[in-house]
Amino acid sequence: MNQHRxxxxxESGLLTALSVVLALMAVYLPFIGFLLVLFWPLPLIVLVVRHGLRWGLMAAAAAGVLMGLLLEPLLSLRLVIAYAPAGLLLGWAFAKGLSGVKAFLLTIAAAIAGQAASVGLLLLVTDVNPLTMQVELLQSSFDTSLQLYEGMGMSEDTLAKTRAEIEQGLQMLTYLFPLVFIIIGLLYGGVAYVTGGKILKRLGHNVPQFPPVHEWRLPQAFLYLFGFALVGLYWGGTRQIMWLYQISLNANALAIMAGLLQGLVLMHCLFRHFRVSLFLRIVFYVFIVMNPFLAQVVAMTGLIDMIFDYRQRFSARNQK
Known part of the structure; x- marks a missing residue:
């Protein structure tokens, strides 16, 4: 039987057309557009793995040109800059046989850089910061809600207190803009890695496996980052050094997130050891994440675990 390949x-033409269709659906379907754009790098991943980085670069450029003709040139350029690097580098990492951790970290770095470059391009061309626009929309929405509560008879003291808390929260959000890029990069990188790996497996390609959850260990650098962030928050807050305060605030939040992940992994190992059912595990995880105090406790435990490695201590004790 003849094999037709x-x-x-x-294949590049077909995958480029698929990228354009995904972009059009992401733009014109408001409710699911955010989800569809997460899958935009997938055709590039497949193309790079099957035919090389050169074909992926040409497909990304061709998709950008076609989207520029069908949509808006600036929008298409921002879309390519934001999402193409993650797809291209992840496909390259899979093709080179890099480990799952290295491929994932490379994808996250590319996704963060792409999102930052996309926002920077919009800011350079239009002098409009989309993140600031989102904060302004939130402020307008809260103002409308407060006016509604005022019409319903809420006291002036309560309204003033609520308004002050909202303004403080929105100001804190503007300080955390750098962390937003990291979170977006983690989201896009994770979706690209998981979905891209599954598609390539279905196509018969070998994909490096990510370590199982109970083997995840984050570097001790996050604990030191947390300590330096506390010092920076104190110095920046007491001496009105705003750039130091903002950097330290983002570093502190990043370290807390890393500690929370490490703490949840530690809990997963304990649940796995005592054979707790999956349903109860999910209930515990959701309850911890939704409870600020418990989340803080788990995050601190995770940060300490980066140095003391409780899992190794538990396993060594069980072997005695």
């Missing part, structure tokens, strides 16, 4: 040019 598509040429790189044919």
């Amino acid at each position: 598509m040429t790189p040019l044919t």
